[in-house]
Amino acid sequence: MDELATEELVEITVTVNGTVHRERVSPRMHAADFLRQRLGLTGTHIGCEQGVCGMCTVLLDGEAVKGCLLLAPQLDGRELRTVESLAQGGELAPLQQAFKDCGGLQCGFCTPGFLMTATALRESGRRLDREQIREELSGVLCRCTGYDGILTAVDRVLNGEQR
Template sequence: MEQALDITLTVNGVEVSRRVAARTHLVDFLREELDLTGTHAGCEQGVCGACTVRVNGDIVRGCLMLAVQADGCRVDTVEGLSDSKELAALQQAFHEKNALQCGFCTPGMLMAAQDLIKQKRPFTREQIRAHLSGNYCRCTGYQAIVDAIEEVLDGQG
Protein backbone atom coordinates (compact mmCIF):
# COMPACT_ATOMS: atom_id res chain seq x y z
CA MET A 1 0.00 0.00 0.00
CA GLU A 2 3.03 2.31 0.10
CA GLN A 3 3.31 2.28 -3.65
CA ALA A 4 3.03 5.61 -5.50
CA LEU A 5 1.27 5.90 -8.84
CA ASP A 6 1.06 8.60 -11.50
CA ILE A 7 -2.43 9.86 -12.17
CA THR A 8 -3.94 12.41 -14.53
CA LEU A 9 -7.43 13.74 -13.98
CA THR A 10 -9.50 16.79 -14.80
CA VAL A 11 -10.44 18.76 -11.70
CA ASN A 12 -12.91 21.60 -12.18
CA GLY A 13 -12.06 21.70 -15.86
CA VAL A 14 -8.28 21.78 -15.37
CA GLU A 15 -6.10 18.78 -16.17
CA VAL A 16 -3.78 17.86 -13.33
CA SER A 17 -1.08 15.19 -13.13
CA ARG A 18 0.45 14.08 -9.85
CA ARG A 19 2.25 11.17 -8.27
CA VAL A 20 0.14 9.96 -5.35
CA ALA A 21 0.48 7.24 -2.74
CA ALA A 22 -1.96 4.44 -3.56
CA ARG A 23 -3.51 4.87 -0.12
CA THR A 24 -4.43 8.56 -0.59
CA HIS A 25 -8.18 9.21 -0.58
CA LEU A 26 -9.69 11.45 -3.22
CA VAL A 27 -10.85 13.97 -0.60
CA ASP A 28 -7.35 14.23 0.91
CA PHE A 29 -5.83 14.56 -2.54
CA LEU A 30 -8.18 17.45 -3.37
CA ARG A 31 -7.62 19.20 -0.05
CA GLU A 32 -3.94 18.62 0.58
CA GLU A 33 -2.45 18.28 -2.88
CA LEU A 34 -4.65 20.73 -4.80
CA ASP A 35 -5.61 23.03 -1.88
CA LEU A 36 -9.29 22.64 -2.72
CA THR A 37 -10.44 22.73 0.89
CA GLY A 38 -14.12 23.36 0.16
CA THR A 39 -14.72 19.61 0.19
CA HIS A 40 -14.67 18.53 3.82
CA ALA A 41 -13.43 15.32 5.39
CA GLY A 42 -15.90 14.43 8.13
CA CYS A 43 -16.47 10.89 9.27
CA GLU A 44 -14.13 9.22 6.76
CA GLN A 45 -16.39 6.16 6.65
CA GLY A 46 -19.04 7.19 4.16
CA VAL A 47 -21.73 8.18 6.62
CA CYS A 48 -21.78 11.99 6.85
CA GLY A 49 -21.62 13.19 3.24
CA ALA A 50 -19.38 16.23 3.92
CA CYS A 51 -16.88 14.97 1.32
CA THR A 52 -19.41 14.70 -1.54
CA VAL A 53 -17.87 15.50 -4.95
CA ARG A 54 -18.78 14.69 -8.55
CA VAL A 55 -16.85 12.09 -10.50
CA ASN A 56 -17.78 11.87 -14.17
CA GLY A 57 -21.00 13.73 -13.38
CA ASP A 58 -22.17 11.49 -10.53
CA ILE A 59 -21.94 12.39 -6.85
CA VAL A 60 -19.67 10.14 -4.80
CA ARG A 61 -18.04 10.03 -1.39
CA GLY A 62 -14.56 11.55 -1.57
CA CYS A 63 -13.55 9.50 1.48
CA LEU A 64 -14.62 6.17 -0.05
CA MET A 65 -12.64 6.57 -3.21
CA LEU A 66 -8.89 6.51 -3.61
CA ALA A 67 -7.25 9.24 -5.68
CA VAL A 68 -5.82 6.55 -7.98
CA GLN A 69 -9.36 5.38 -8.75
CA ALA A 70 -10.06 8.84 -10.16
CA ASP A 71 -7.27 8.48 -12.73
CA GLY A 72 -8.66 9.57 -16.09
CA CYS A 73 -11.86 10.91 -14.51
CA ARG A 74 -13.53 14.30 -14.50
CA VAL A 75 -13.85 15.52 -10.92
CA ASP A 76 -15.93 18.55 -9.93
CA THR A 77 -15.87 20.06 -6.47
CA VAL A 78 -17.90 22.76 -4.74
CA GLU A 79 -15.28 25.32 -5.85
CA GLY A 80 -15.74 24.41 -9.52
CA LEU A 81 -19.53 24.50 -9.39
CA SER A 82 -19.42 27.82 -7.51
CA ASP A 83 -17.11 29.40 -10.09
CA SER A 84 -19.26 28.17 -12.97
CA LYS A 85 -22.34 29.65 -11.20
CA GLU A 86 -24.07 26.28 -11.37
CA LEU A 87 -24.67 26.52 -7.61
CA ALA A 88 -25.59 30.22 -7.56
CA ALA A 89 -29.36 29.80 -7.11
CA LEU A 90 -28.89 27.14 -4.44
CA GLN A 91 -26.29 29.19 -2.55
CA GLN A 92 -28.60 32.22 -2.60
CA ALA A 93 -31.50 30.10 -1.31
CA PHE A 94 -29.34 28.56 1.47
CA HIS A 95 -28.36 32.09 2.51
CA GLU A 96 -31.91 33.44 2.47
CA LYS A 97 -33.49 30.46 4.22
CA ASN A 98 -30.81 30.19 6.91
CA ALA A 99 -30.01 26.71 5.68
CA LEU A 100 -26.64 26.62 7.37
CA GLN A 101 -25.17 27.51 10.70
CA CYS A 102 -21.61 26.24 11.19
CA GLY A 103 -21.33 25.43 7.48
CA PHE A 104 -19.32 22.24 7.80
CA CYS A 105 -21.88 20.11 5.97
CA THR A 106 -22.81 22.82 3.46
CA PRO A 107 -20.44 21.96 0.59
CA GLY A 108 -21.64 18.35 0.67
CA MET A 109 -25.26 19.46 1.01
CA LEU A 110 -24.91 21.73 -2.02
CA MET A 111 -23.34 18.96 -4.09
CA ALA A 112 -26.06 16.45 -3.13
CA ALA A 113 -28.87 18.98 -3.61
CA GLN A 114 -27.57 20.12 -6.99
CA ASP A 115 -27.65 16.47 -8.06
CA LEU A 116 -31.46 16.71 -7.75
CA ILE A 117 -31.79 20.20 -9.16
CA LYS A 118 -29.83 19.38 -12.33
CA GLN A 119 -32.42 16.73 -13.15
CA LYS A 120 -34.81 19.62 -13.95
CA ARG A 121 -37.97 18.00 -12.67
CA PRO A 122 -40.13 18.38 -9.57
CA PHE A 123 -39.47 16.48 -6.34
CA THR A 124 -41.58 16.21 -3.19
CA ARG A 125 -40.16 17.14 0.20
CA GLU A 126 -40.01 13.45 0.98
CA GLN A 127 -37.94 12.78 -2.13
CA ILE A 128 -35.62 15.67 -1.27
CA ARG A 129 -35.14 14.21 2.21
CA ALA A 130 -34.46 10.75 0.80
CA HIS A 131 -31.86 12.19 -1.55
CA LEU A 132 -30.14 14.04 1.30
CA SER A 133 -30.37 11.09 3.68
CA GLY A 134 -26.65 10.51 3.31
CA ASN A 135 -25.73 14.06 4.30
CA TYR A 136 -25.66 14.90 7.98
CA CYS A 137 -26.25 18.37 9.39
CA ARG A 138 -25.85 18.78 13.15
CA CYS A 139 -27.02 22.41 13.31
CA THR A 140 -30.14 23.15 11.32
CA GLY A 141 -32.52 20.24 11.83
CA TYR A 142 -32.79 20.01 8.02
CA GLN A 143 -36.08 21.95 7.64
CA ALA A 144 -34.40 25.07 6.30
CA ILE A 145 -32.19 23.02 3.98
CA VAL A 146 -35.22 21.28 2.48
CA ASP A 147 -36.98 24.68 2.25
CA ALA A 148 -34.04 26.14 0.30
CA ILE A 149 -33.88 23.22 -2.12
CA GLU A 150 -37.63 23.28 -2.60
CA GLU A 151 -37.48 26.97 -3.44
CA VAL A 152 -34.88 26.41 -6.14
CA LEU A 153 -36.84 23.48 -7.55
CA ASP A 154 -40.04 25.58 -7.59
CA GLY A 155 -38.17 28.44 -9.26
CA GLN A 156 -37.31 26.13 -12.14
CA GLY A 157 -41.05 25.87 -12.81
Protein backbone atom coordinates (compact mmCIF):
# COMPACT_ATOMS: atom_id res chain seq x y z
CA MET A 1 0.00 0.00 0.00
CA ASP A 2 1.21 3.52 -0.77
CA GLU A 3 2.59 4.88 2.52
CA LEU A 4 2.07 8.52 1.49
CA ALA A 5 -1.55 7.88 0.58
CA THR A 6 -2.25 6.68 4.11
CA GLU A 7 -0.21 9.36 5.87
CA GLU A 8 -2.25 11.41 8.30
CA LEU A 9 -2.11 15.09 7.48
CA VAL A 10 -1.74 17.76 10.16
CA GLU A 11 -3.77 20.95 10.16
CA ILE A 12 -1.78 24.09 10.88
CA THR A 13 -2.58 27.78 11.12
CA VAL A 14 0.37 30.03 10.45
CA THR A 15 0.72 33.73 9.71
CA VAL A 16 3.13 34.31 6.86
CA ASN A 17 4.07 37.86 5.92
CA GLY A 18 0.92 39.12 7.63
CA THR A 19 -1.50 36.68 6.00
CA VAL A 20 -3.11 33.85 7.96
CA HIS A 21 -2.95 30.46 6.24
CA ARG A 22 -4.79 27.32 7.30
CA GLU A 23 -3.32 24.27 5.60
CA ARG A 24 -3.19 20.50 5.93
CA VAL A 25 0.38 19.31 5.65
CA SER A 26 2.40 16.14 5.81
CA PRO A 27 4.06 15.78 9.22
CA ARG A 28 7.30 15.24 7.28
CA MET A 29 7.17 18.38 5.17
CA HIS A 30 9.97 20.89 5.79
CA ALA A 31 8.95 24.47 6.53
CA ALA A 32 11.04 25.67 3.57
CA ASP A 33 9.20 23.29 1.24
CA PHE A 34 5.89 24.42 2.73
CA LEU A 35 6.73 28.04 1.91
CA ARG A 36 7.92 27.29 -1.60
CA GLN A 37 5.57 24.55 -2.71
CA ARG A 38 2.38 25.28 -0.81
CA LEU A 39 2.47 29.09 -0.55
CA GLY A 40 4.51 29.83 -3.68
CA LEU A 41 7.03 31.91 -1.72
CA THR A 42 10.07 30.85 -3.70
CA GLY A 43 12.29 33.62 -2.33
CA THR A 44 13.25 31.20 0.44
CA HIS A 45 16.00 29.18 -1.20
CA ILE A 46 17.09 25.66 -0.41
CA GLY A 47 20.70 24.53 -0.63
CA CYS A 48 22.06 21.85 1.67
CA GLU A 49 18.86 20.87 3.51
CA GLN A 50 21.11 20.11 6.49
CA GLY A 51 21.23 23.41 8.35
CA VAL A 52 24.67 24.33 7.00
CA CYS A 53 24.31 26.87 4.17
CA GLY A 54 21.69 29.24 5.64
CA MET A 55 20.01 29.81 2.26
CA CYS A 56 16.63 28.93 3.76
CA THR A 57 16.75 31.43 6.65
CA VAL A 58 13.40 32.96 7.61
CA LEU A 59 12.13 34.81 10.68
CA LEU A 60 10.02 32.76 13.06
CA ASP A 61 8.41 35.01 15.67
CA GLY A 62 11.17 37.49 14.88
CA GLU A 63 14.06 35.06 15.25
CA ALA A 64 16.23 33.95 12.34
CA VAL A 65 15.85 30.20 11.84
CA LYS A 66 16.73 27.73 9.12
CA GLY A 67 13.61 26.60 7.33
CA CYS A 68 15.09 23.25 6.33
CA LEU A 69 15.50 22.26 9.98
CA LEU A 70 11.86 22.94 10.85
CA LEU A 71 8.89 20.82 9.98
CA ALA A 72 5.73 22.48 8.73
CA PRO A 73 3.66 21.30 11.75
CA GLN A 74 6.07 23.24 13.98
CA LEU A 75 4.82 26.44 12.35
CA ASP A 76 1.37 26.03 13.86
CA GLY A 77 0.33 29.16 15.73
CA ARG A 78 3.54 30.99 14.81
CA GLU A 79 4.34 34.10 12.82
CA LEU A 80 6.72 33.76 9.91
CA ARG A 81 8.40 36.31 7.68
CA THR A 82 10.20 35.62 4.43
CA VAL A 83 12.25 37.76 2.08
CA GLU A 84 9.05 38.61 0.21
CA SER A 85 7.99 40.72 3.21
CA LEU A 86 10.86 43.19 2.88
CA ALA A 87 10.07 45.35 -0.14
CA GLN A 88 6.98 47.51 0.32
CA GLY A 89 4.97 49.07 -2.48
CA GLY A 90 7.66 48.27 -5.03
CA GLU A 91 10.33 50.00 -2.90
CA LEU A 92 13.34 48.04 -1.77
CA ALA A 93 13.89 47.81 1.97
CA PRO A 94 17.03 49.61 3.23
CA LEU A 95 18.94 46.32 3.52
CA GLN A 96 18.00 45.31 -0.01
CA GLN A 97 19.04 48.71 -1.34
CA ALA A 98 22.33 48.50 0.54
CA PHE A 99 23.07 45.04 -0.93
CA LYS A 100 22.45 46.51 -4.36
CA ASP A 101 24.54 49.62 -3.73
CA CYS A 102 27.45 47.78 -2.11
CA GLY A 103 27.74 44.87 -4.52
CA GLY A 104 26.46 42.49 -1.86
CA LEU A 105 25.20 39.94 -4.33
CA GLN A 106 26.13 38.25 -7.55
CA CYS A 107 24.00 35.20 -8.39
CA GLY A 108 21.68 36.09 -5.51
CA PHE A 109 21.07 32.55 -4.35
CA CYS A 110 22.30 33.26 -0.83
CA THR A 111 20.83 36.75 -0.66
CA PRO A 112 17.46 35.95 0.99
CA GLY A 113 19.29 34.12 3.77
CA PHE A 114 21.59 37.08 4.40
CA LEU A 115 18.75 39.59 4.20
CA MET A 116 16.60 37.75 6.73
CA THR A 117 19.54 37.16 9.09
CA ALA A 118 20.44 40.84 8.84
CA THR A 119 16.80 41.86 9.35
CA ALA A 120 16.76 39.97 12.65
CA LEU A 121 20.00 41.70 13.67
CA ARG A 122 18.60 45.09 12.73
CA GLU A 123 15.40 44.55 14.67
CA SER A 124 17.34 43.36 17.72
CA GLY A 125 18.69 46.90 18.10
CA ARG A 126 22.11 45.52 19.02
CA ARG A 127 25.13 47.65 18.20
CA LEU A 128 27.63 45.47 16.38
CA ASP A 129 30.98 46.29 14.85
CA ARG A 130 32.04 44.87 11.50
CA GLU A 131 33.72 41.81 12.99
CA GLN A 132 30.70 41.05 15.14
CA ILE A 133 28.47 41.39 12.08
CA ARG A 134 30.76 38.96 10.23
CA GLU A 135 30.36 36.48 13.08
CA GLU A 136 26.58 36.90 13.16
CA LEU A 137 26.32 36.32 9.41
CA SER A 138 28.57 33.28 9.46
CA GLY A 139 25.59 30.93 9.37
CA VAL A 140 24.94 31.86 5.75
CA LEU A 141 27.33 30.81 3.01
CA CYS A 142 28.02 32.65 -0.24
CA ARG A 143 29.96 31.05 -3.07
CA CYS A 144 30.23 34.20 -5.21
CA THR A 145 30.95 37.48 -3.49
CA GLY A 146 33.84 37.02 -1.09
CA TYR A 147 31.53 38.52 1.59
CA ASP A 148 33.01 42.02 1.57
CA GLY A 149 30.05 43.71 -0.12
CA ILE A 150 27.63 41.81 2.08
CA LEU A 151 29.42 42.94 5.24
CA THR A 152 29.61 46.52 4.03
CA ALA A 153 25.90 46.55 3.20
CA VAL A 154 24.82 45.20 6.58
CA ASP A 155 27.32 47.41 8.43
CA ARG A 156 25.99 50.45 6.58
CA VAL A 157 22.38 49.76 7.53
CA LEU A 158 23.03 48.66 11.11
CA ASN A 159 25.45 51.42 11.92
CA GLY A 160 24.40 54.12 9.49
CA GLU A 161 27.86 54.28 8.05
CA GLN A 162 28.39 55.97 4.73
CA ARG A 163 31.36 54.27 3.14
